[in-house]
Amino acid sequence: MQAYDVGGELGKGQWGTVFRGKRVRDGLRVAIKRVRAGDPVEGVNFQVLREIKMLKGVKHENIVELVDVVPQEEGLNMIFELMATDLEKVLYGTTPTEAEIKGYAAMLLEGLAFMHAHFALHRDIKPANLLISFEGILKLGDFGYARYLADENCHMSDQCCTLWYRPPELLFGASEYGFGIDTWSAGCVLAEVGLKHPLFRGETDLDQLAKIFQITGPPDETAWPGVSSLRKYIRFSKNDNPLTVRTLLNNARLAPDFVDLIVGLLSLDPKSRDSAVDALDRPFFTALPRPVARPPRKHL
């Protein structure tokens, strides 16, 4: 670790502590994620290994860069480029302009489009995992749940995505899933950006479904062919006072083309959900004001 000067603590995560730091050689500002090796008997935690494997393979402007990995005593230091803040803090601590919001939306979808083109899933898209650099560039962070879709027979966990951002197919125990889980989460994040509060705030898996269907109405075989044969499918009764995502967002005075973008990402049936590339083609991104990336006004 002589190559880095370790500074103050930035935060504590599930895996360990994050410190601010500087690379001695050139003064590069870094964030040092010190992960405990987990069980000292089992060596490096396999989830940490998989995160490193993924980060070494995907290099893109909208994906956080893993600069280095340095072992130390019973743990590991993952060295990342230092980021200024994250979308959650920007959203709840400042008032981003329309053009900046458009920029964040575009950068989130660019990052996802890149991952999906490389056959990788992030599986934990939420505002706190969307990091923002000092230049205002949004980058996908926290790859603890990310994985490659190695081949079509690979078994995948259904325990991924933070509850509020988890898509209905996972909650219904679908026997297969794909890129749609990230785009659903992205839709939830963008709605949250517009509304300034999370869209679906469930407390349990079942409650999460209830919260979703309160707004979208429960799915049927027409809207989502095959839904009733999913392993954990439960019939929800029709809501007396049905509200659609569209009316909810319109009522909150979101621009109509922004609403179109979000509604396209929040289709209950993953097959008819917009892909990240589809979403980037929406008129929202070509209409004025143009998307911009500006340095965030508040730092961590």
Place this chain on the structure above:
Amino acid sequence: HDDEELARLTSAPRCSEKLTATAAMVRLSRLSETEVLYQPLPTYITEVQADGMTEGWRHKITVWFDQLAESFKMSTETLSVATNYLDRYLSCETCGSLKFQLASVASIFLASKVEEARPFKTADFVTLSDGIFSAADLRLMELELLCTLKWHLHPPTFHTFLNLLLVLLEHDKVDTDLVGERA
């Protein structure tokens, strides 16, 4: 407990995405780029190894990997990954017979953690090695391996290439069928 775990895994969701021919082409061209990062030195036995390693050692280990895969139901992909880790390590470090064995064990241990749904435990290897290596030996070797490999843990393997080529062939077949119909 193990049966429960197995049941959980077999009921786990599968991937619903299928590679298109274009995506397969893009991946193939990118793989040949990244392959360079993961290439062991073809002549490492004569050029790097200075403590008696022969072709025979490597052959023995690959046979042992195969047996392990069979008894622990590991995928052949994991074996290819482990062999890549070992070859790359041996391209940088010379090993006597004991260290060679430890590096082999650590390679398959690491590959199983990176690739397998049910990774090995250090205890499995302590037993398999008849107690020659302790859990601490294995853990230290794992770190040495990771640093030597510069944390590049995702080598394109024979299977990666084969899968992509199969996707292309499949699409090609569909296309020729269509052409045939039209003709």
